[in-house]
Amino acid sequence: MGNAPLRKRGRIWHIEATIRGRRIRESCETEDRAHAIALARQRIAELEQTGPVALRAPKLTFEQLAADFIRDYEINGRRSVGKAKKSVEKLAEVFAGWKAINITAADVRGYVEKRQEQKFSNATINRELAALRRMFKLAVRAKILTPSQVPSFEILQEAPPRSGFFEPEMFRSVHRYLRPEVKPIALFAYELGWRLREIITLQWRQLNLDEGYARLDPGTTKNREGRIAYLSPALLAVLKSQAAATKELERAKGKIIPWVFHRQGSRILRFNASWRTACRNAGVPGMLFHDLRRTAVRNMVRAGIPERVAMQISGHKTRSVFERYNIVSEGDLREAAHRLASYGQSNGTAAAQVVHLGRTATHQRSP
DSSP states (O other), X not given: OTTOSEEEETTEEEEEEEETTEEEEEEOOOSOHHHHHHHHHHHHHHHHHHTHHHHHGGGOBHHHHHHHHHHHHHHTTOTTHHHHHHHHHHHHHHHTTOBGGGOOHHHHHHHHXXXXXXXXXXXXXXXXXXXXXXXXXXXXXXXXXXXXXXXXXXXXXXXXXXOOOOOHHHHXXXXXXXXXXXXXXXXXXXXXXXXXXXXXXXXXXXXXXXXXXXXXXXXXXTTSOOEEEEOOHHHHHHHHHHHHHXXXXXXXHTSOOOXXXXXXXXXOOOOHHHHHHXXXXXXXXXOOTTHHHHHHHHHHHHTTOOHHHHXXXXXXXXXXXXXXXXXXXXXXXXXXXXXXXXXXXXXXXXHHHHHHHHHHHHHHHOO
């Protein structure tokens, strides 16, 4: 390196060069000129090969990764941006102030161990790791990092999906103890399997009580797709009664009430306490409102509704997720046994024939 791009500042050697039209100044952190020349050659070769990526990567911080991650959620209109921000908050408890290139696989494992010590579930930790991994992928896509600078992520084993669902008598018991304004919401979820947010944001303009159907506009659902579902006579009667009561309330208050489900004209945001109390009084504490969604899917399949139609009604986009909700209960297993017994009787008591044949074969082998 006859004319090495080195300059001594104090006692330390620094690289001063122009790479791809960009001026760089970096410390070699050494007083030894020979060592500085070797470091300069290595660094310049790296910069010549990777260009802007190598120049920007050392300056990229976790905060910049996180900001771009949230911006990506907001630009794409993802409804789970709130959950994304919570993941960033948890990750920042460990990685705030870190340079992105300093986050290694070992550091990721350390984060996992810390969260496990705090008694968080593997599913929660996986969502946070997914957020961190997405941050790095966005940086690679923006050509700020190279794939080799992305740490590896090991996904944790998650617990099996929740399998709670309501048998008919169980639902009737809980429904009996719910507050009046919550009862039609629960019935709607029990029959159609819509998500709670989709139900409580439903407006009268989305109902056609003459034709007997409800619709969701495109962009308002979790999968961004609109859908329509026809109502059973019982649910339709409940909603017509709700409409009549709402019109009386509008006349009394002198204002329009757009929400199908409301508390004296005010939009319902949550009813967690009412739900827990009803479940406790019905003798089924711990049941979730979301279990109604699982129940609706299961009921539709058991009623013989084609899976494609059931998925359209409930709003499941992929069959894999739909199958997680199509749960077999002990009652299903008992029913299977009864059907098998009936089949055996209709075919000449097949089970009895098998036993008889077994005894005959044993008798023939006896001396």
